[in-house]
Amino acid sequence: MKIAVLPGDGIGTEIVAEAIKVLKVLDLPFELEEAKVGGAAYEADGHPLPDATLKLAQAADAVLFGAVGDWKYDKLERSLRPEQAILGLRKHLGLFANFRPAICYPELTHASSLKPELVAGLDILIIRELTGDIYFGQPRGRRVAVDGHFPGAEEAFDTMRYSRPEIERIAHVAFQAARKRSKRVTSVDKANVLETFQFWKDVVTEVHAQYPDVELDHMYVDNAAMQLVKAPKKFDVVVTGNMFGDILSDEAAMLTGSIGMLPSASLNSANKGLYEPSHGSAPDIAGKGVANPLATILSAAMMLKFSLQQADAADRIESAVSAVLAAGLRTPDIWSEGTQKVGTREMGDAVVAAI
Amino acid sequence: MKIAVLPGDGIGTEIVAEAIKVLKVLDLPFELEEAKVGGAAYEADGHPLPDATLKLAQAADAVLFGAVGDWKYDKLERSLRPEQAILGLRKHLGLFANFRPAICYPELTHASSLKPELVAGLDILIIRELTGDIYFGQPRGRRVAVDGHFPGAEEAFDTMRYSRPEIERIAHVAFQAARKRSKRVTSVDKANVLETFQFWKDVVTEVHAQYPDVELDHMYVDNAAMQLVKAPKKFDVVVTGNMFGDILSDEAAMLTGSIGMLPSASLNSANKGLYEPSHGSAPDIAGKGVANPLATILSAAMMLKFSLQQADAADRIESAVSAVLAAGLRTPDIWSEGTQKVGTREMGDAVVAAI
Ligand SMILES: CC(C)[C@H](C(=O)O)[C@@H](O)C(=O)O
Ligand SMILES: CC(C)[C@H](C(=O)O)[C@@H](O)C(=O)O
Numbered sequence: 001m002k003i004a005v006l007p008g009d010g011i012g013t014e015i016v017a018e019a020i021k022v023l024k025v026l027d028l029p030f031e032l033e034e035a036k037v038g039g040a041a042y043e044a045d046g047h048p049l050p051d052a053t054l055k056l057a058q059a060a061d062a063v064l065f066g067a068v069g070d071w072k073y074d075k076l077e078r079s080l081r082p083e084q085a086i087l088g089l090r091k092h093l094g095l096f097a098n099f100r101p102a103i104c105y106p107e108l109t110h111a112s113s114l115k116p117e118l119v120a121g122l123d124i125l126i127i128r129e130l131t132g133d134i135y136f137g138q139p140r141g142r143r144v145a146v147d148g149h150f151p152g153a154e155e156a157f158d159t160m161r162y163s164r165p166e167i168e169r170i171a172h173v174a175f176q177a178a179r180k181r182s183k184r185v186t187s188v189d190k191a192n193v194l195e196t197f198q199f200w201k202d203v204v205t206e207v208h209a210q211y212p213d214v215e216l217d218h219m220y221v222d223n224a225a226m227q228l229v230k231a232p233k234k235f236d237v238v239v240t241g242n243m244f245g246d247i248l249s250d251e252a253a254m255l256t257g258s259i260g261m262l263p264s265a266s267l268n269s270a271n272k273g274l275y276e277p278s279h280g281s282a283p284d285i286a287g288k289g290v291a292n293p294l295a296t297i298l299s300a301a302m303m304l305k306f307s308l309q310q311a312d313a314a315d316r317i318e319s320a321v322s323a324v325l326a327a328g329l330r331t332p333d334i335w336s337e338g339t340q341k342v343g344t345r346e347m348g349d350a351v352v353a354a355i
Numbered sequence: 356m357k358i359a360v361l362p363g364d365g366i367g368t369e370i371v372a373e374a375i376k377v378l379k380v381l382d383l384p385f386e387l388e389e390a391k392v393g394g395a396a397y398e399a400d401g402h403p404l405p406d407a408t409l410k411l412a413q414a415a416d417a418v419l420f421g422a423v424g425d426w427k428y429d430k431l432e433r434s435l436r437p438e439q440a441i442l443g444l445r446k447h448l449g450l451f452a453n454f455r456p457a458i459c460y461p462e463l464t465h466a467s468s469l470k471p472e473l474v475a476g477l478d479i480l481i482i483r484e485l486t487g488d489i490y491f492g493q494p495r496g497r498r499v500a501v502d503g504h505f506p507g508a509e510e511a512f513d514t515m516r517y518s519r520p521e522i523e524r525i526a527h528v529a530f531q532a533a534r535k536r537s538k539r540v541t542s543v544d545k546a547n548v549l550e551t552f553q554f555w556k557d558v559v560t561e562v563h564a565q566y567p568d569v570e571l572d573h574m575y576v577d578n579a580a581m582q583l584v585k586a587p588k589k590f591d592v593v594v595t596g597n598m599f600g601d602i603l604s605d606e607a608a609m610l611t612g613s614i615g616m617l618p619s620a621s622l623n624s625a626n627k628g629l630y631e632p633s634h635g636s637a638p639d640i641a642g643k644g645v646a647n648p649l650a651t652i653l654s655a656a657m658m659l660k661f662s663l664q665q666a667d668a669a670d671r672i673e674s675a676v677s678a679v680l681a682a683g684l685r686t687p688d689i690w691s692e693g694t695q696k697v698g699t700r701e702m703g704d705a706v707v708a709a710i
Contacts, residue, residue, distance in 0.1 A: 083547045094504075113469050113584050131504065134489075134515060138502065140550045145518045147493065149486065155518035156554030160489060163500045163510035190598075192438045195495045199511030225602045226609040229468050229584065243545075247580045247602055254581040 001030050001308050004060035006037040006053065009082060010281025011291035011344075012066025018293035018348025019064060019300040022320075025352045026313050033060070037089075038068025038082035038281075048085035054092055062307035063089070063274040064300060067281035082281075090130050095266035095274055096166070097173045098128040098245065099302070102232075102252035105261060107325045108334055112257030119232060124252050125177060126238045128245025129170040130266055133196075134160040135242045160196045162241065167200055169269065171207035174239035175214050181236055184215045188224045188240035188248065200241060221248070228252055253278050260292030260333040263299035265306050273307045275299040289343040292331035294321055297351055320354035327354075356385050356663050359415035361392040361408065364437060365636025366646035366699075367421025373648035373703025374419060374655040377675075380707045381668045388415070392444075393423025393437035393636075403440035409447055417662040418444070418629040419655060422636035437636075445485050450621035450629055451521070452528045453483040453600065454657070457587075457607035460616060462680045463689055467612030474587060479607050480532060481593045483600025484525040485621055488551075489515040490597045515551045517596065522555050524624065526562035529594035530569050536591055539570045543579045543595035543603065555596060576603070583607055608633050615647030615688040618654035620661050628662045630654040644698040647686040649676055652706055675709035682709075 003023075007016040023030060035041075035053040042048045048068070057063045068082035078084070089095065104112060104122035112119045137159035145155040171187075178185045187204045189197035201218055208216045219227065221244045227234065228248065232255050240248060253259045262278040277295030285291055301317040304310040329350050330339045342350070358378075362371040378385060390396075390408040397403045403423070412418045423437035433439070444450065459467060459477035467474045492514035500510040526542075533540045542559045544552035556573055563571045574582065576599045582589065583603065587610050595603060608614045617633040632650030640646055656672035659665040684705050685694045697705070 078547075078553065081547065087548070113473050113586075115468060115470060118468050135548055136503075137512065142550065142554065145516075148491075148516065148518060150518045150520045153518040153520050155516050156550045157492065157514055157516035158549050158551050159512055159514060161500075161503065161510050161512035163503060163505045163508040165505045165508050190601075192433070192436065193442070193490055194513050195497065195511045196513050198433065199497065222601045222605040225580065225606040226614075229606060229609040231468075244602075246545075246577045247599075250577040251580040251584060251606065254584040259581075 001028070002060045003030055003032050003303070004056045004063045005032050005034040006057070006063060007034065007066040008038040008068040008281065009040055009070050010067055010283045010286040012068065012281055014287070014289065014291050014344045015277065015293040015296040016064060016066040018344060019296040021348050022297050022317060022351050022355065023300055025355055026316065028310060028313060037065070037085045039070050039073050041085065042073065042076070042080055042082065048080060048082050049088040054088065057089055057093060062272060062303045064303060065274050065276035066296065067277065067279070069281045070283045087135065089274055090266060091136065093272065093274065094131060094268040096129060096131040096269070097170060097267045098130040099265040099267070100126040100128060100249040100253065100278060101262060102126065102249070102256050103262065104256045105258060105325060108256070108258040108261065110336060111334055112255060114232070114255055119255060122232055122256060124232065124235045124238060125181065126240070126245060126249040126252055127170065127174045127177060128249055129166065129241050132162050132166045133242035134158050137161040160194065160243070162196050162200055164203055167203040168207055170239060171204045174237055175208065175211040178214045178237040179211070183213060184236040186224070186235055186238045187216060187218050188221050188238060188244055189218060190221050190244070191218070192220060197241070204239070224248055225251060228255060258334050260331065261294050261298070263295050263302050265299070265302045267306060271307055273303065275303040289345060290332050291344050292333050293344050293348050297321060297348070316355055317351070320351045323354040324350040356383070357415045358385055358387050358658070359411045359418045360387050360389040361412070361418060362389070362421040363393040363423040363636060364395055364425050365422055365638040365641040367423065367636055369644065369646050369699050370632065370648040370651040371419060371421040373699060374651040376703050377652050377672060377706050377710065378655055380710055381671065383665060383668060392420070392440045394425050394428050396440065397428065397435060397437065403435060403437050404443040409443065412444055412448060417627060417658045419658060420629050420631035421651065422632065422634070424636045425638045442490070444629055445621060446491065448627065448629065449486060449623040451484060451486040451624070452525060452622045453485040454620040454622070455481040455483060455604035455608065455633060456617060457481065457604070457611055458617065459611045460613060460680060463611070463613040463616065465691060466689055467610060469587070469610055474610060477587055477611060479587065479590045479593060480536065481595070481600060481604040481607055482525065482529045482532060483604055484521065484596050487517050487521045488597035489513050492516040515549065515598070517551050517555055519558055522558040523562055525594060526559045529592055530562065530566040533569045533592040534566070538568060539591040541579070541590055541593045542571060542573050543576050543593060543599055544573060545576050545599070546573070547575060552596070559594070579603055580606060583610060613689050615686065616649050616653070618650050618657050620654070620657045622661060626662055628658065630658040644700060645687050646699050647688050648699050648703050652676060652703070671710050672706070675706045678709040679705040
């Protein structure tokens with residue numbers, strides 16, 4: 001089992017180091033190989049996703065990813081900015097299915113912006129399509145407008161698009177995931193305005209015919225953004241496109257109040273995947289040893305389950321994380337009165353000890 | 356002063372009736388003319404925005420709009436569905452600047468999903484561009500894919516686009532609005548992925564040079580969706596495109612917990628506007644006399660201020676609304692223990708009495 005390890009920028013190195021400690025203690029036949037990605041790769045090789053890094057990721061059975069990005073790269077041209085690495089990996093590895101759980105841990109309910117009764121026990125799974133939509137649609141660019149409100153003016157444009165097989169495969173992923181949970185899927189669209197999402201709604205409805213045991217409802221994206229705030233626990237599995245999924249999965253993550261705890265997985269059709277925490281590279285706290293490594297450790301657990309067929313090992317990690325939380329250990333982002341503040345390394349060590 | 360009155364569907368008729376009572380008691384030289392719109396117009400004339408309705412709206416100095424939509428029209432082809440009326444009015448009247456305040460009234464803070472300390476005193480103004488972006492961009496439709504992941508497959512597509520003058524004019528609106536408030540604007544984009552929103556960011560930054568007294572910051576839309584949940588009071592004026600604005604303005608409205616209180620204005624370059632509550636047509640409670648008319652009454656106040664140069668009259672309405680809230684009157688949507696539950700008409704009557 002070959003794992004490509006891409007720590008990236010900011011807190012990426014620190015949190016990935018803890019996840020690796022945890023993986024190592026499991027004593028499984030992993031081969032871990034590390035490469036630079038994002039700003040770190042740009043500095044070393046002039047590109048955020050160097051060929052060698054991409055090749056390593058392609059050759060591996062799974063990718064463990066930290067985080068990329070830093071303000072200092074804001075002035076670079078777009079194609080050289082750190083985020084391009086993650087977009088490139090998604091595209092080249094065909095990682096079309098993004099799993100973004102939004103879970104409220106019992107010990108951390110109070111950390112939410114929302115009233116505790118609205119989030120206690122929250123467990124949403126957002127399934128975001130990750131290789132299509134307006135993220136990758138061509139054509140895109142700048143030009144002189146030939147119609148619209150100001151013909152002759154300079155304009156910029158992008159293309160939103162989804163093909164039938166792209167919608168079908170993510171719909172299957174969602175319905176199958178729902179079968180393992182409460183058998184309910186909410187498909188989020190904007191069919192009242194967009195051709196792309198009327199088609200999305202039509203195709204998801206067609207695929208649903210193969211899953212009579214799963215309940216499907218449709219919701220407009222603006223309404224979904226509201227209902228997530230109003231009554232998040234009404235959601236179970238949510239499936240949506242790349243752009244809406246970007247927005248809603250972050251909104252849902254923040255509802256929990258503990259985004260430092262949330263892992264994610266991005267899978268291709270062969271169940272090869274890239275695993276990364278839902279939070280970013282947090283350059284403001286990088287190198288200080290205070291970042292929360294648990295989202296990355298839980299991402300490693302997802303990796304064991306989804307890509308490496310090591311469900312037992314994944315369970316051991318998840319139980320260990322629950323144990324350290326129950327023992328009252330907290331990094332600063334989730335700390336509260338009466339619990340014990342620890343740093344990145346102590347937290348990783350505690351998970352290792354609990355395993 | 357000619358006002359076109361378009362009550363629409365669902366609770367639209369009831370809430371607009373109360374706003375009209377309030378306008379009439381001001382004893383100003385209004386000429387009110389009513390027309391059907393949305394589902395009601397479709398049933399009467401076979402189209403959600405009949406010619407006569409559009410002409411009336413075009414001839415008027417301002418439009419007072421209720422709400423449109425009902426599940427029963429879901430099966431109609433898109434061009435005949437109620438929402439097309441509102442899209443058509445925006446387009447034909449050139450209503451490019453949408454003002455969506457998200458205000459937490461002191462008496463209603465407890466109604467929010469968020470902890471009271473996070474929303475007490477909340478006062479965000481979202482300025483959404485309303486006639487461009489992927490809502491109106493051509494081409495759009497269905498076709499056979501010639502490239503992408505599945506060449507040869509059926510696909511649907513839409514075009515996102517913004518021209519320089521479209522971005523400039525909405526940026527000016529935002530900076531000018533900020534001058535009357537706390538002099539801070541957050542421009543929301545997705546410049547890390549979309550050509551359209553890199554251009555948006557560039558042009559907003561250029562326009563900002565003319566407003567050195569206003570502070571500007573930029574935020575990605577996914578981060579904005581998170582920060583609205585985490586610390587909504589950090590926002591003051593937010594300016595964004597049509598699609599992101601649709602999502603974020605609804606999210607922000609729901610943060611207040613009292614969407615039945617929130618008015619909106621959609622203006623064109625001549626300050627002619629369409630005024631409507633931020634909530635929808637609520638077919639489930641239509642005809643029951645329980646809908647909250649205050650958002651519509653406050654929309655009428657915005658109309659007086661923005662389009663009819665009657666700022667004093669607008670203030671009288673706003674003070675009257677504050678007075679009825681202070682007196683403890685509540686429609687069911689905002690009712691809580693210890694306050695007096697009233698219906699739509701009683702609420703309207705109370706505002707009239709307070710004026
Ligand atoms: C960094 C950016 C390109 C990316 C996205 O928009 O997909 C990020 O926001 C995410 O959700 O992983
Ligand atoms: C009804 C719909 C077309 C409309 C929109 O998407 O703009 C609505 O959601 C709104 O925000 O006014």
